[in-house]
Amino acid sequence: MSDILIVDDDAALAGVLARAFSRRGWACRQAHDATTALALAQQRAPRQALVDLKLGEDSGLRLVPALLALAPDCRIVMLTGYASIATAIEAIKLGAVHYLAKPATVDEIISAFDRLQGDSEAEVGAQPLSMDRLEWEHIQKVLAEQGGNISATARVLNMHRRTLQRKLGKRPSPNPPVRQG
Structure with missing residues (x-):
């Protein structure tokens, strides 16, 4: 059985995600801020963590290296409704294994945890950015x-x-x- 730490300041979304992961046999813990997430990680190191980019006034980017310091083998996926190239790059540099824009399905999140390499076949947009x-x-x-x-x-x-x-x-x-x- 896999376990996941879900860190999102939106308690309703975190609850929906936890129920969806639980139905798939995952053990889930939830935190709605960085302090609680770190306390849970100290109690038991998570194998996977799903971290929201915006945690109220805090940033999930700051949480990534702190989680990895407590759980070096943890696979972290950054999830955000405020996706940007800059934050995606920073999340990966800080140790996240993947970066997903909301809305993302649980299957997409699980797939992101399993990805070990980049996708050289990723589609390149036909138009430049607006x-x-x-x-x-x-x-x-x-x-x-x-x-x-x-x-x-x-x-x-x-x-x-x-x-x-x-x-x-x-x-x-x-x-x-x-x-x-």
Whole structure:
């Protein structure tokens, strides 16, 4: 039997995921913040951990190396509704084995834990990213560099904090619509 530590500040989502993993025979523990996750990992090292990128005011990115310090063999998958290239790269550099955007099925998550290598056959997009998406990616990169601090990020981007918060609240489409003509 496999065991999993689910770390998500959304208690309802964590509960749904835990029930779905339990139905598949997994032993599940839940944490809704980094402190609880680390306490659970100290009690019993998890084999797998599913970590949300945004844990309230904290970042799941900071939790990845801390979990690995307690459980070096733990396979961590980062799950997020705020996917960006910058945070995906950071998650992998910090030790996550995979990075998934919400919504993801339990089968996709289990598959991500099992992946040992990259996929050289991964599809390359036919179109470049939209300007909105490029802006989003740049904001996410700077936000990661500033340790998730929105005020510091706004200063670096020379942007009003409220404007930055508004932009972070909107998620751009990955590509512009294709025009026929």
